[in-house]
Amino acid sequence: MVDSILVADDESNLRKVLGALLRRRGYQVVTAADGAEALEILAEENFSAVITDLRMPNVDGMALLRHVTEHQPDLPVIIITAHGTVDTAVEALKAGAFDFVTKPFDQAELTKVVEKAVATFRLNRHETHPHAVDAATGRFGLIGTSPVMQRVFDIVDKVACTPSTVLITGESGTGKELIAKALHEHSPRVDKPFIKVNCAAIPATLIESELFGYEKGAFTGAVTSKPGRFELADGGTLFLDEIGEVSTEMQVKLLRAIQESEFERVGGVNTRRVDVRLVTATNRDLAAEMAAGAFRDDLYYRLNVVPIKLPPLRERAGDIPLLVTHMLEKYNARLARRVERVDDAAMQVLLRYGWPGNIRELENVIERTLLFCEGTFVGEADLPPELSCEVPGGGATRVPVPPVGVTGLKDAVKLTTQRLEREMIERALSDTGGNVTRAARRLEISRKSLQTKMKELGLRDE
């Protein structure tokens, strides 16, 4: 699918130049001459990113930005700003803009920012803003009455109002980002920015300037000074997602920033101090990575002050009916359907399935099912057939192809790999009567990596 970019600027020349540049890079471009026109177009078409000028007649760039952050929080907005108005651009970043570029802009810089925005959009496409979850349904707007989730909520309750660093772990799609946002929204910092950085989406070479900012002239293309995410989050919360992806070199710099609360911008000499509450998340087993020497132990202990471990959905299947009800409501409204319930047989299938993609996968399944469901209830035949292929106990009997357009390629590969790993490991364990050493030999991996994998996949070491 070609990514579409909306460009809003009142200067027709700039629209032409930007349009030509982006089209050359393979994007589809739609232009708007002011904010009001941009809003109309946004209501009708889907985009992967918005580029907007700040000063425009009718609806200005800030208002456009506010509209997008409220209605399409995953859609990245890039601000174009004239030299000398960087302060306003920084305000825009705090209000949720993805990034800004200064006029006259450097083509390479602009292209890089757009690529980064589109990559982030793709990563986030299936994540919903916490406000989309009906606050009445559960604590912190999160759903879950299972004892394990209640324990998670208790921890959030206790630590939200403290400045302590929190490390959230859990498989993909278990709600790590929702918890990070809940921590911010229930803290005294709620009126200050919540800044998210997806460490996996930023190339290793750019992460330092992204986090700590840079001074004018620090490298080619640094035509102006720019604050990093640490500075933007001052007074608020900085959420470093996928922290396990950070290089060892960057881990050293992060450690200092956390330990001393100070850092320098790239190419800068002034030491800057900020007050940020740090929340990090990963779906990797950082303790195992630390043991293997891939993650610094001093940083690990700094990050792991308050650990929050999110259980995989298969370990709290009791929450499935509640989640399904919530998702039926959400997608009935969104897709104009009137599906009232999931019948007993279909619910049995949902309860038996292993959900390697956790709540995100459940949500995708409900959305897809509603798309094709004509009646007022979901029966077993309405569900994707691969859900029923699974034998009780969670072992898939074949690897299904995830639906294109619902699951991104990266997620699909991750899910499929996890599924495959789970199936092979379960087979090896059952063939060897649960003997981990022998199962590891059959799988041609070390006993230790098998144990790590089993932990990741929630398989018990009997």
Ligand SMILES: Nc1ncnc2c1ncn2[C@@H]1O[C@H](COP(=O)(O)OP(=O)(O)OP(=O)(O)O)[C@@H](O)[C@H]1O
């Ligand atoms: N307890 C919950 N109640 C309602 N919805 C939830 C809950 N947990 C997760 N979700 C939904 O599931 C999806 C995945 O959640 P989230 O993005 O927070 O997961 P994640 O752990 O950060 O995943 P990843 O590791 O892939 O980034 C989102 O659409 C979110 O709204």
Ligand SMILES: [Mg+2]
């Ligand atoms: Mg996440």
